[in-house]
Amino acid sequence: MxxxxxxxxxxxxxxxxxxxxxxxxxxxxxxxxxxxxxxxxGNSGRVLVVVEMAGGNDGLNTVIPFADDAxxxxxxxxxxxxxxxxxxxxxxxLHPKLGDLRTLFDDSQVAVIxxxxxxxxxxxxxxxxxxxxxxxxxxxxxxxxxLGRALERDPKALAGGxxxxxxxxxxxxxxLLSGRVNVPNVQSMDAYKLLPGPGDxxxxxxxxxxxxxxxxLKATEAGGELDFLRRTADVTLTSVDRLGEVAKAYKxxxxxxxxxxARKLQVVARLIAGDMGTQIFYVSxxxxxxxxxxxxxxxxxxxxxxxxxxxxxxDLKSHKLADRVMVATFSEFGRRVAExxxxxxxxxxxxxxxxxxxxxxxxxxxxxxxxxxxxxxDLKHHTDFRQVYAALLQNWLGYPAEPVLGKGYQPVDCVKG
Amino acid sequence: MMxxxxxxxxxxxxxxxxGPSGWTKADAAHLLxxxxxxxxxxxxxxxxxxxxxxxxxxxxxxxxxxAEFTRADDLLRKTALDTxxxxxxxxxxxxxxxxxxxxLAEKMTFLWHNLFATSNDKVKDVALMLxxxxxxxxQALGDYGKLLHQIARDPAMLIWLDGNANRRxxxxxxxxxxxxxxxxxxxxxxxxxxxxxAARCFTGWHMRDGEFWFNxxxxxxxSKTVLGSTGAFDGDGVIDICLKQPACxxxxxxxxxxxxxxxxxxxxxxxxLADCIRRHQFQMAPVLRExxxxxxxxxxxSRGCLIKSPLDLVLGAERALVTAxxxxxTARCLEELGQAVFLPPTVKGWEGGRLWISSTTxxxxxxxxSELAAGTKYGPLMDxxxxxxxxxxxxxxxAVTHYTGLLLATPPDAAVVARLRAFASDQTAPxxxxxxxxxxxxxxxxxxxx
Numbered sequence: 001m002x003x004x005x006x007x008x009x010x011x012x013x014x015x016x017x018x019x020x021x022x023x024x025x026x027x028x029x030x031x032x033x034x035x036x037x038x039x040x041x042g043n044s045g046r047v048l049v050v051v052e053m054a055g056g057n058d059g060l061n062t063v064i065p066f067a068d069d070a071x072x073x074x075x076x077x078x079x080x081x082x083x084x085x086x087x088x089x090x091x092x093x094l095h096p097k098l099g100d101l102r103t104l105f106d107d108s109q110v111a112v113i114x115x116x117x118x119x120x121x122x123x124x125x126x127x128x129x130x131x132x133x134x135x136x137x138x139x140x141x142x143x144x145x146x147l148g149r150a151l152e153r154d155p156k157a158l159a160g161g162x163x164x165x166x167x168x169x170x171x172x173x174x175x176l177l178s179g180r181v182n183v184p185n186v187q188s189m190d191a192y193k194l195l196p197g198p199g200d201x202x203x204x205x206x207x208x209x210x211x212x213x214x215x216x217l218k219a220t221e222a223g224g225e226l227d228f229l230r231r232t233a234d235v236t237l238t239s240v241d242r243l244g245e246v247a248k249a250y251k252x253x254x255x256x257x258x259x260x261x262a263r264k265l266q267v268v269a270r271l272i273a274g275d276m277g278t279q280i281f282y283v284s285x286x287x288x289x290x291x292x293x294x295x296x297x298x299x300x301x302x303x304x305x306x307x308x309x310x311x312x313x314x315d316l317k318s319h320k321l322a323d324r325v326m327v328a329t330f331s332e333f334g335r336r337v338a339e340x341x342x343x344x345x346x347x348x349x350x351x352x353x354x355x356x357x358x359x360x361x362x363x364x365x366x367x368x369x370x371x372x373x374x375x376x377x378d379l380k381h382h383t384d385f386r387q388v389y390a391a392l393l394q395n396w397l398g399y400p401a402e403p404v405l406g407k408g409y410q411p412v413d414c415v416k417g
Numbered sequence: 418m419m420x421x422x423x424x425x426x427x428x429x430x431x432x433x434x435x436g437p438s439g440w441t442k443a444d445a446a447h448l449l450x451x452x453x454x455x456x457x458x459x460x461x462x463x464x465x466x467x468x469x470x471x472x473x474x475x476x477x478x479x480x481x482x483x484a485e486f487t488r489a490d491d492l493l494r495k496t497a498l499d500t501x502x503x504x505x506x507x508x509x510x511x512x513x514x515x516x517x518x519x520x521l522a523e524k525m526t527f528l529w530h531n532l533f534a535t536s537n538d539k540v541k542d543v544a545l546m547l548x549x550x551x552x553x554x555x556q557a558l559g560d561y562g563k564l565l566h567q568i569a570r571d572p573a574m575l576i577w578l579d580g581n582a583n584r585r586x587x588x589x590x591x592x593x594x595x596x597x598x599x600x601x602x603x604x605x606x607x608x609x610x611x612x613x614x615a616a617r618c619f620t621g622w623h624m625r626d627g628e629f630w631f632n633x634x635x636x637x638x639x640s641k642t643v644l645g646s647t648g649a650f651d652g653d654g655v656i657d658i659c660l661k662q663p664a665c666x667x668x669x670x671x672x673x674x675x676x677x678x679x680x681x682x683x684x685x686x687x688x689x690l691a692d693c694i695r696r697h698q699f700q701m702a703p704v705l706r707e708x709x710x711x712x713x714x715x716x717x718x719s720r721g722c723l724i725k726s727p728l729d730l731v732l733g734a735e736r737a738l739v740t741a742x743x744x745x746x747t748a749r750c751l752e753e754l755g756q757a758v759f760l761p762p763t764v765k766g767w768e769g770g771r772l773w774i775s776s777t778t779x780x781x782x783x784x785x786x787s788e789l790a791a792g793t794k795y796g797p798l799m800d801x802x803x804x805x806x807x808x809x810x811x812x813x814x815x816a817v818t819h820y821t822g823l824l825l826a827t828p829p830d831a832a833v834v835a836r837l838r839a840f841a842s843d844q845t846a847p848x849x850x851x852x853x854x855x856x857x858x859x860x861x862x863x864x865x866x867x
Contacts, residue, residue, distance in 0.1 A: 124594070126765050127604055140604075170755045172775040184776035192777070195784040197856040198791045199849060206843065207857050210836045211783070215862055217832050225680065225724055228771060229862035233783075236776035291591075292582070341587040376609075 046359075047272055048397055049265070049281045049312075050147070051329045052173070053305070055288030056125065058298055059334035059351030060379070062098070063112055063368070067091040070371035074338045078294060078345065088112065092368055097303040100310025101354070108362040109313065110354060111414040113388055115369040117350035117381025121333060125289065125347070128332040133174035135386055135405055146389055147280055148178030150399045156277075157181045162239050164280035165271065168264045173282050179223055182235040186243070189267055194240050212237055246274030253318025254311045261285045262308035269315045272325065279397060288331060292342035305329070309356055326357040326396055326415075330385070336377050350381035353388055355414045359396065365414060387412045429686050429713035430693055440469050442822075447720055450826060450867045451677050452476050452709060453520030455733025458804075458823055469710065477558060477706045480518040489516070494547070501543045507758050508744040510550065511751075514732055515742055522557040525701060527728065528676055529553035530758065533568050533600060534766030535577045537759045545573040545627060546759050561669055561699040562660050565601060569652050575624040578764070583623075584635045588616035595764055596659060603671075606664040607644060614641040619652045660699070666691035669699070673708060678719050680770050686713060721826035721866045724773055727754035729867055730782060734789055734859055737823060739796040746794050753781050774865065786859030790852050798852070805847035813841035816851055824858050826867045833863065 061078060065071050066085040085093035086102040092114075094102050104110050118137045122128045131137045135146040147164060157163035158181060166173050166185035176183040186192050196204040215234045219227035250270045256262040264283040271278060285305060290298050309327055316322040334351030350369055369379040390401035391411035402408045435444065445464040449456035453476075456464070464472045482490070493509040514523045530553055537546045549571050556564040568574050569592070575581065583589040593615035597607045621636030622629070641650050644658050659665055670690035674682040682690075690708065697703045708714060725733065731750055735742040751757060755778060756767055792798040810816040817837045821829055829837075840857060844850030858864055 123609070124598060124604065126763075166775075170775070170777060171772050177771075182776075187777040192780065193784075194780060195787045197787040197860075198852045199844075203844070203849075203853055206840060207853055210840045210857060211860055214833050214836050217830065220830075225722060225771075225866060226862055229724070229774060229779075229865050232774050232776060232779050233862050236779045236783075239776055240780065291579070342582060346590075 045275070045277070045279075045324055046397055047279055047281065047325045048392055049268055049283070049325060049327045050175070051261070051305070051309070051327060052282070052284040053288050053301075053329060053331040054125075054129070054284050054286040055290070055331070056128075056333045056335055056347055057288040057301075057331035057351060058290060058294065058345050059331070059348075060337060060345075061294075061298060062095055062302065063088075063092050063114065063352050064095060065092050065368045065371060068368075068371050070337075074371060076339070077343055078339045088364055092364060095299075095302050097299045098306040100306040101356070104310065104313065104356060105362070109358055109360060110356050111360040111362055112364045113353045113355065113383060113412055113414055114364065114366040115350050115379070115382040116330075116353050116385050116388060117333075117379075117383075118385055121349035121378065121381070123333065123347040123349075125332055130174060132330060132332055132385060135389055142174060143177070144179055145173070145175035145177045146393075146404060147175045147282070148181060148183065149404045150393055150397070151176075151181040151183070151280070152178055153399055153403065154181075160235070160238065162235070162242055162276050162278050164282070165239075165278050166282040167267055168260070168283055173284070176280070176282055182231045184235050184239040186239075186267075189243070192240060192243055194237070242276055243271075246271060246276055250274065252315050254314035256311040256315070257304070257307040259304045259308055261304050262311055265308050265312040266315070269312055269319070269321075272316065272321055273319050290335070290344050291340070291346060292344040294339075294344040313357065323358050326355060326359050326392070328356075328388070328392055329354045330388075334379060337371055337374060337379060338377060349375070349378035351379070353385070355388075355392075359416050361414050361416050365412060383412060384409060388414065391415050429689050430707055430711045432710050433712045433715040435469070435715075440465070444469070444715060445472065446822075447715070447826065448472060448709060450729075450733065451714075451723075453524060453736075454514050454728055455736035457736055460736075461823075473706055473710055476521040476709070477702045479522065479558065482518050486516055486518065497543055497547065503537050503543065503546075503759055504745065504748060506537070506543050506546060507748040507751075509547075510758055511732070511744050511747055514728065515736060519557075521705065522554065524676075525557035525705075526550065526554045527758070528672065529556065529564065531761065531766040532672060533564075533574065534761035534764055535573050536761050540573045540576045542573070542576070542627070545576070549573040550759075556701070558702040558705065559700065561694075561701060562656075565596075565656050565660065566653060568600070569596070569619070569622065569656060570629040572624050572627055572629060575622070575629065580619075581623045583616060583620050585620050585637045588613065588620055588637070590616040592616075592622075593619055593655070596655065599765060601656075601659040601668060602662055602664045603668045606662065606668075610642075611644050614643045615655045617641050618643065618650045618655045622652050663691075666694040666699070669694055673704070675769070677705075677708060678714055679722055680724070721863075723867050724770055725865055725867050726767065726769055726773060727751045727756035727778075728758075730754070730865065731785060733867070734785075734824075735795060738789065738798050738855065739792075740799055741796050743794070743796045750781075750785055750795075754778055754785075782865065783860040786856050786864075789859060790856035792852070798855075801848040801851045805851065810847060810851070813838045813844075813850070816841050816847070816854060820851065820854055820858055824855075825861075825863050827863075829861070829863050833861065 061080060064080050064085050066082045067090060072079045080095060084096045086096060087093035088105060101110060130142060133145045134142060151157040151163050162184060164176055164183045166176055168187060169185055170187050172183060172185045197207045215230050219230055221227060250273045252266060256266045268281045287301055313322055316325055330353050331351060333348055335345035335348040340346050366383055386405045386409045389405060390409040391414050393399040393404055394401040395411055395415035442465045446461050449460060449464055489512060493512055497505040497509045517523050535549060540546055552567055552571060578592040578595060579589050580592060590612050594612045597612060598604055617637040618641055621632040623632040624630060638649055640647060643650060643655055644662060646658050667687055670687050674690060693707055694704050713719060731747060761767060788794045808819050810819055817834060837857060841850050841854045844853060
């Protein structure tokens with residue numbers, strides 16, 4: 001594994017040298033830093049868990065600029081009172097339902113990256129989600145996603161296996177789509193089984209064998225629909241066998257809340273403990289599109305996020321796995337600064353991301369965007385989301401960021417050196 | 418006999434020339450797999466005998482339903498209304514998709530449902546969902562422009578996209594945005610400002626007691642500028658402006674091509690069909706008649722290139738192989754595969770294509786194949802012994818040829834055929850052999866294509 005990693009880090013160095021010019025030393029150093037952990041036995045096998053907050057999370061009521069009067073002016077009904085904010089510093093704090101995140105923050109396991117967005121923000125859920133998934137704001141090319149492209153740099157992923165996994169979704173998230181690497185998605189672990197066909201056991205076994213052989217055939221037209229279907233079928237039949245065997249002995253080391261996200265993250269913990277070699281997990285928490293009567297819904301969602309992530313990291317810690325794992329959250333956009341007339345908020349622009357885990361460089365990164373210097377009533381971003389992706393790819397997972405993202409982005413300083 | 422096509426189009430929409438080999442069984446099967454949710458062996462033979470012109474004439478005009486169908490349809494409809502259950506509403510529609518004498522109209526009804534995707538998850542009213550579905554069916558082979566005007570007043574849609582929240586002093590952009598983004602033009606053909614102005618035009622288009630209600634106290638009567646036109650427009654004004662945009666027929670053309678012809682139509686093809694749509698003033702029957710008779714539709718590039726939606730997959734297998742499909746497990750299977758009708762995942766509908774396929778859904782598709790071939794859960798299979806007798810399936814090779822011809826859009830690779838034969842030749846009794854063979858064929862990547 002280490003050998004193959006070295007190969008693509010080599011590519012990263014070359015690509016960096018070819019085109020980033022002035023910023024070469026920084027990029028080079030992070031590549032070297034990333035390479036450092038690869039050589040250390042027991043320190044390999046880093047994992048990224050992406051948590052999508054679908055619907056457009058109200059970032060302003062997530063990380064709250066409690067010291068700014070403009071916040072209370074813009075949000076006469078929805079503002080969180082100053083005394084209830086879980087303060088992180090003298091200007092911003094977390095929503096009171098993010099108690100577990102606050103505990104993790106105090107334990108130096110949370111990086112809050114403020115003011116994240118992209119130029120000419122799109123307020124359509126679909127388009128903006130596609131932009132975050134593809135990392136291509138200027139193109140409607142939806143053939144692959146940023147994580148899918150990253151996996152294409154990994155010879156091991158290209159060779160098969162289960163390099164990444166989406167949990168709980170019926171469809172594979174676009175972020176994990178690739179023309180060359182197939183990523184399985186598991187909606188439910190219990191249902192992830194191949195039923196036997198008709199006939200006696202020997203006929204069933206032969207049918208399964210014939211199917212395995214037929215899906216492993218190479219299609220004449222590479223990249224065509226049949227090629228895509230065969231590759232998906234192949235990774236499906238492989239992953240069914242692997243997941244069936246993995247981590248039967250796992251016992252959770254934390255009590256998970258009874259929520260959808262917690263159930264998904266518990267499965268992720270089990271699969272990490274089972275050591276299938278999966279580097280990227282993807283889960284989604286939906287419902288953030290709070291146009292009306294926002295407060296009760298938004299509180300529940302933030303509590304679900306915080307409780308699930310808290311239990312997940314505690315569980316991993318009890319299995320001595322936490323050091324290998326980083327959670328990163330995102331939403332397709334934040335919401336308007338001003339609340340609307342129906343006790344809710346409408347689609348906005350810039351917002352924050354959280355990176356969580358012992359491997360983060362902890363603290364609040366970047367200033368909170370101004371609440372008065374707005375574009376069309378929305379916060380201006382100062383950090384491009386691809387700078388965060390660059391940090392996750394390059395400084396955490398050890399993938400070359402530039403070929404994946406199309407150009408060199410200065411990684412946000414959110415991963416420990 | 419009517420001419421095969423009255424199209425005067427040249428280019429991709431010119432009528433297909435079937436050449437010396439004429440209209441083959443494979444051509445008939447190709448047309449039926451696309452124009453309806455699969456076809457039984459008898460339907461394929463009938464279409465092959467009738468010829469392309471008669472088959473297309475039948476598909477593109479409304480046919481009288483049989484008394485037997487109407488009785489079952491009435492009963493299922495009444496059950497859905499009486500119980501108010503989405504599952505019963507789904508059963509009603511699935512029965513129509515499987516059994517109606519107007520299979521293309523049902524497919525187009527679904528196309529409108531997918532375009533104007535409204536979910537009973539939010540509407541929570543089976544009667545309103547049914548009324549909306551009737552609206553789609555009335556224009557299935559009819560007038561898209563008329564439908565766009567009607568959908569803006571449709572009660573289920575008004576609930577779905579928050580019509581009542583759109584008030585003079587607080588315009589709600591939800592419907593105005595979707596009219597442009599998802600219902601008529603597509604992203605890139607309007608600005609945020611157009612949406613804000615269009616939202617003002619739809620203010621006061623509300624719903625009361627389950628009916629459309631023009632609430633004039635909440636309507637903004639001022640002047641608005643939408644897509645370059647200025648006036649004191651109301652909602653109908655916005656829709657007329659959208660229909661006049663060149664992007665509008667292109668948008669509908671793209672949807673028709675992706676549903677019936679090719680996953681990624683090129684710009685010239687889209688424009689050719691858009692011109693045809695404009696020429697027929699958004700009337701669907703003549704547009705479909707041209708499209709489904711065209712050189713483009715019958716070209717080798719258009720064969721076996723579309724990934725089947727769950728409806729195409731499941732209903733297609735049932736129509737081909739099951740004598741009396743069971744509606745309730747069928748609806749549940751479709752839901753697991755990601756296509757519960759009346760419950761689209763978002764206002765964008767089901768995106769389709771490769772997005773249908775993931776390892777989870779592939780497993781479910783393979784498991785559907787096993788359960789269908791077992792002949793219990795989804796209903797009894799047709800008499801496989803009789804098929805073997807009638808078609809003289811005396812050995813494995815003949816059985817493989819017969820069933821791949823029935824079920825696969827294009828002939829499979831020799832390496833696949835070899836494996837199917839090897840499997841089938843180990844079995845002696847035809848019924849056992851063919852049951853296993855059917856399961857294997859239905860689970861193949863090739864069967865996911867049409």
